[in-house]
Every structure is written in structure tokens, then in C-alpha cells.
Amino acid sequence: MAWQGLIDRYRERLDIAQGAEPISLCEGNTPLVPAPFLSKLIGAEVHLKYEGLNPTGSFKDRGMTTAITQAMFEGAESVICASTGNTAASAAAYAARAGLKCIVLIPDGKIALGKLAGAIAYGAEVVAIRGSFDDGLKMVRDVTRHAPIALVNSVNPARLEGQKTAAWEVTEQLGQCPDWLCLPVGNAGNISAYWMGFHQVKQSPQLLGAQAAGAAPIVRGHVIENPETFATAIRIGNPARWAQAEDALRESNGKILAVSDSEILKAYQLLAQREGVFCEPSSAAGVAGLMKEAEDRPDDFIGRKIVCVLTGHGLKDPDTAVGQNLTPTIINADVNELLKHLERDTK
Amino acid sequence: MAWQGLIDRYRERLDIAQGAEPISLCEGNTPLVPAPFLSKLIGAEVHLKYEGLNPTGSFKDRGMTTAITQAMFEGAESVICASTGNTAASAAAYAARAGLKCIVLIPDGKIALGKLAGAIAYGAEVVAIRGSFDDGLKMVRDVTRHAPIALVNSVNPARLEGQKTAAWEVTEQLGQCPDWLCLPVGNAGNISAYWMGFHQVKQSPQLLGAQAAGAAPIVRGHVIENPETFATAIRIGNPARWAQAEDALRESNGKILAVSDSEILKAYQLLAQREGVFCEPSSAAGVAGLMKEAEDRPDDFIGRKIVCVLTGHGLKDPDTAVGQNLTPTIINADVNELLKHLERDTK
Numbered sequence: 031m032a033w034q035g036l037i038d039r040y041r042e043r044l045d046i047a048q049g050a051e052p053i054s055l056c057e058g059n060t061p062l063v064p065a066p067f068l069s070k071l072i073g074a075e076v077h078l079k080y081e082g083l084n085p086t087g088s089f090k091d092r093g094m095t096t097a098i099t100q101a102m103f104e105g106a107e108s109v110i111c112a113s114t115g116n117t118a119a120s121a122a123a124y125a126a127r128a129g130l131k132c133i134v135l136i137p138d139g140k141i142a143l144g145k146l147a148g149a150i151a152y153g154a155e156v157v158a159i160r161g162s163f164d165d166g167l168k169m170v171r172d173v174t175r176h177a178p179i180a181l182v183n184s185v186n187p188a189r190l191e192g193q194k195t196a197a198w199e200v201t202e203q204l205g206q207c208p209d210w211l212c213l214p215v216g217n218a219g220n221i222s223a224y225w226m227g228f229h230q231v232k233q234s235p236q237l238l239g240a241q242a243a244g245a246a247p248i249v250r251g252h253v254i255e256n257p258e259t260f261a262t263a264i265r266i267g268n269p270a271r272w273a274q275a276e277d278a279l280r281e282s283n284g285k286i287l288a289v290s291d292s293e294i295l296k297a298y299q300l301l302a303q304r305e306g307v308f309c310e311p312s313s314a315a316g317v318a319g320l321m322k323e324a325e326d327r328p329d330d331f332i333g334r335k336i337v338c339v340l341t342g343h344g345l346k347d348p349d350t351a352v353g354q355n356l357t358p359t360i361i362n363a364d365v366n367e368l369l370k371h372l373e374r375d376t377k
Numbered sequence: 378m379a380w381q382g383l384i385d386r387y388r389e390r391l392d393i394a395q396g397a398e399p400i401s402l403c404e405g406n407t408p409l410v411p412a413p414f415l416s417k418l419i420g421a422e423v424h425l426k427y428e429g430l431n432p433t434g435s436f437k438d439r440g441m442t443t444a445i446t447q448a449m450f451e452g453a454e455s456v457i458c459a460s461t462g463n464t465a466a467s468a469a470a471y472a473a474r475a476g477l478k479c480i481v482l483i484p485d486g487k488i489a490l491g492k493l494a495g496a497i498a499y500g501a502e503v504v505a506i507r508g509s510f511d512d513g514l515k516m517v518r519d520v521t522r523h524a525p526i527a528l529v530n531s532v533n534p535a536r537l538e539g540q541k542t543a544a545w546e547v548t549e550q551l552g553q554c555p556d557w558l559c560l561p562v563g564n565a566g567n568i569s570a571y572w573m574g575f576h577q578v579k580q581s582p583q584l585l586g587a588q589a590a591g592a593a594p595i596v597r598g599h600v601i602e603n604p605e606t607f608a609t610a611i612r613i614g615n616p617a618r619w620a621q622a623e624d625a626l627r628e629s630n631g632k633i634l635a636v637s638d639s640e641i642l643k644a645y646q647l648l649a650q651r652e653g654v655f656c657e658p659s660s661a662a663g664v665a666g667l668m669k670e671a672e673d674r675p676d677d678f679i680g681r682k683i684v685c686v687l688t689g690h691g692l693k694d695p696d697t698a699v700g701q702n703l704t705p706t707i708i709n710a711d712v713n714e715l716l717k718h719l720e721r722d723t724k
Contacts, residue, residue: 123649150699165710303473344494358493
């Protein structure tokens, strides 16, 4: 039978209303792609959980199917979220499918084009605020206390219910629980959800979380007032799930570390140009963290089964891909010009 | 066991070198998403084959896994293609994974941003030509006669071998062969490949092909010198697989028709805003064709099982999504401003 999405697949393990009709876009079931180049580099068996192949291009769809399903069941007519972009696109898509109005708050001027495009295409009302993601989250938490609108940020527990399914998929696809799971940490909803999922089936890898050096509140131990990184999806200074992330890290015997933007960029390029897997910059933070930690403590990783979560597709942020490179060579539509160009190229 | 891509799944049915080591990004296995809004509109059971969830964001990955696998087996060191964008990104990704050099020829200034971003990110050499896709295809066919470079456009038979797997997936997922399969027609490789796939298992739906009105050579019966449509992926005036497309249409008792850019845009918006499925503009041509034909001849469609192929993800062309809409409302990071905005909104 065809894959019908996460609620259809895992309903009995999810804490959502049992009578609710699933709102699904056939999310989940994303590939676990072997990473031969990274495997050789580290001397381990590395796989990439390619969450960018969810319907709206990011892992957020896992939690959104449950959040919107629950909101519909509870009679919501509109939903709202604050977002660095991926949550916005996902909320907009599932709201459109459910026939709900969707309002998204984004930090003005700090959203990757592909993310904004999604939210707009799905028909959401996009409101840009003169402030950060953290400001936006505070605003939507406030506003949903005063207006009959459902909040679908990851502070909504139904979001984590769906999101935790990724932990089960990883273990099912690998045929066993991995030794390490590496992932970027922004608002810390995802690391919390993976931990919930692993905890529920009583088998967890060590978690390796990576924050961008300019937006690393958990690593630093304090709120970052003005978080900065080109990896916009994790440009968050005060994670909503901070305490849960710390629990997850401690209980899984895990680690969290900061990686610089240049380390993230290097991992981003390696993934695309060596593995053939294009992810958004923030997604590469988990891989950057793995590469850094494996260099410092190789024995913790050699021979292990390692899964790196790539949270979003590279197409979410086309400007980063194009921006690093020059404009293409332009030639006339003449085969001799092409031959000359190719010859010059091989000299 | 985890999904390991199309060659792993279907090898015995594919005409590629049996000893070849698969170069795969776990392509295929894309969801067949139910389309409740379209189903109601047409009075049929409509599903969307969401090919935008292949690794590089389009259906091209199906044929590229077989083409690059075959090229590697034959000892290629570099590959080349002409492309409106999707083939370029796909060739670049699989070449990167195989460690091959990749050169892509694109029509200058007529490529959607998300497609160019992919090709560049995967490390391909992008050469823009002052000419059309058709000019580019002629150039790469010529050049591969003079230089030791493998051609990976869909004139390469290994491309269609992989591409035909989509026909089998559709039938497996639906639990039966659909009555109609609707899809956009550009270079006509995809409709030819579906036909090959259905023909091989001796069961085919009626094929409904749609060309953009400004780039409809098969509908018009003659080459279009200067094809024009905003659906860049099907802006092709002289399809390489023209004769095979006509065979497929005739033998499947199918149809081909032209749809205007405004009909394509309407279908594109309906898909995103009603079904929650964001595809690239050209992908919506098949749905536009279905809507048009079902209005003219409703009895041919009522009660039928219909699959529409959405060839690429909407993220491939973010500018089309953003371009149609105004810039977002901007407010201060103040919950009262947000409440005021929401109240005004509901009046």
C-alpha cells in the first residue's frame, strides 16, 4: 500500500486525539542516504537522513501534520507561528490543505528566499516584524492568549509528537539504533523530539548537537541577544526547548558544540560536491560538528554507525548556493566555441 | 530494509549493464498524494505523483541514476548536458557523487533560480549560451561526437531506462493502473519513458499530455522557432522525443493539448493553495490540461482514477511564487500592533 504519511503509519504511538482525521501531505519516509565520502574521512559508517525531501522541503512537516490535525480536531479556524522560514512554509502548506487561514511572523530581511516563496505560494499571510525570531515567538505566544488562533510553533506539544517519528524511521532504516545522531540545534525542538522518540522505544544513540558559533546560547550557557550566522534556520538566541535539549544531551551521554560559519560552509560544500546531497546551510551544522569532534576525538567515532540529520533542502536557500560562485561563462550557440572552451578548461 | 534507490529496486527490469555499481541518491519512491480538492472539482479520484521530492527536486533523478551508473561503467570521466535547469541539477548531483566532472549548457537568462543554484552547488561547470535549449541540445550532441564526454540528456537511452520506473511506482502505489495519467510535455522524454514503463508491464492508462500554448510544437504539428512560456522547463520548440511521444499518445488512446500560461498559473496556485502541494510552474501544466479537458468532456473523467505527474518542486522557481505577490506587511515587534493587524484583517 502507498505511504500515507506519519499519522497513518504511527498513530498508536502518537499522543494526539484518536478521532482526528489526519491532515497529511504524505510527509516522512525520507531517505537515509549513505555518505561514502564522509564515511571514509571519519573511518565510520555515516548516513544522511535527508529531511529536505519532506513535502515542503524540511523536517518541520513531521510535526506540522500532527499540529494541524490536532488544531482542526479542536475546531481552529486559523493558525499562527513565528518562523525563520521552514516552519512558516510548513504551517502554510498544511493549513492550506486543511482549509485554515495561516499567519506567519518572520524576522524582516533575514529569511532565505526559498522559505519565503513557500509560505507565499501556499497562500499564508506573511507579516514581517522589525525584530528577531525570538521577538516573533514571544509575540505569537502572547497573541494566542488574546485571540482564537492556534499556535503551531514547536512550543505546541502536538508538534513534537509528529517530529519524534524521525527517531523511529532512522532506527528502522538503519536496521538498528545508530551509535551517534548529529544534528543542528536552533530552537531545540528537533533535538528534544528525537530524544522523545528514542526514549519512547527505550533505545537512543548519543546525540551530538551543533550550534552556529554566533548563535550558540546552549553552548555558552546564556541567552544571545543578537544571534548572527548565515545559517538562518538556527539564528536563534533563546531556544524555546532549551531545558529539554539539555536533558536530552545529558541522558543520551551526548555533546553540544559550536561550529563557525566557515566550518558550516565547508560541510555544506562537501555534502553537495562529494556526496551529491544539497542541504540548506544550517543543515550542514550537524555534519560540521561531527567533522570537528571526530578530528578531536577520533576514537569516539571510528567504526561507529553515525546518522547526520539534514534538516532542510538546499533549494530553501538558493542565494547561498549561487552567491558563493561567479556568474556562469557565456558563449555563443556555436559548437566550436564550446570545444574551444572545453579544451582551455582541460589545459 | 531502507529504500536504496531505483536500480536496487528494479534492476532486473532495466536495460543497463548488469555488472555496473549503482550511483544512487535514493531517488524514486516519491509520494502519491491524494488531491481531495481536484477530486471533488472533477468528480474523480485524483492523485498527485509528487516527483519534486526526488533528491535534486525533480523527476530527472530517475533517469540520471541509470545514465551516470552506465557512464561510470563505460569509463567516462566527464559528462555533459543541455538543460532548462532540472537536468543540469540532476546531472551535477549524480556526477558529484560519482566523482565525475560535469558540464551543463543552459539558455542564457532563461533558467529559474532554484535550478541554477542546484547545478552550481553540486559543483558543475555552468556554461550559458546565447541561444535556446534546442540550440544547446544540438551543441552537446555535436560536441560528444568530437570529445570523450558522455552525453546525459534524455537522448541517451539509459536515461529513459531509469525514468520509466515512475510508471511502475504509480501503479504499485495506486494498487492498480490508473485510468488517466496527465503530465506536461516539453522535450517529450518523460511521456516516452512513462509509455515504455507501462508498455513493458502490458498495462497502460490513457496519457494526457499538456504543452504550454507558446511552446506547443506537437499540438501545432510543427517546430516552434521561438518558444515562449513562463513555465521554463517546457519552453522547448523541437522535442527530441517527438516521434515517440506521438506513438505513446496514439497507442495509449491518449490526447495532447495546449494550455495557456494563465491556465497553468491557475492550476499552479490551486495546487499550492488548495491541495497544499507546491510544484514548479511547468508541473502544473498537466493539471491545467486535466482541468480543461474535464470541463470539455466531463464524462471521460467522472469516476475515474487519475494521476497527475508533478515533475518538479516549487522551490525550483521561487521567483515565480514570490513575484506574483506583494512584499509582506511589515510591523514593529509589538503584540498590540499584531493584534491590530489581525483585527483589521478579519473586518
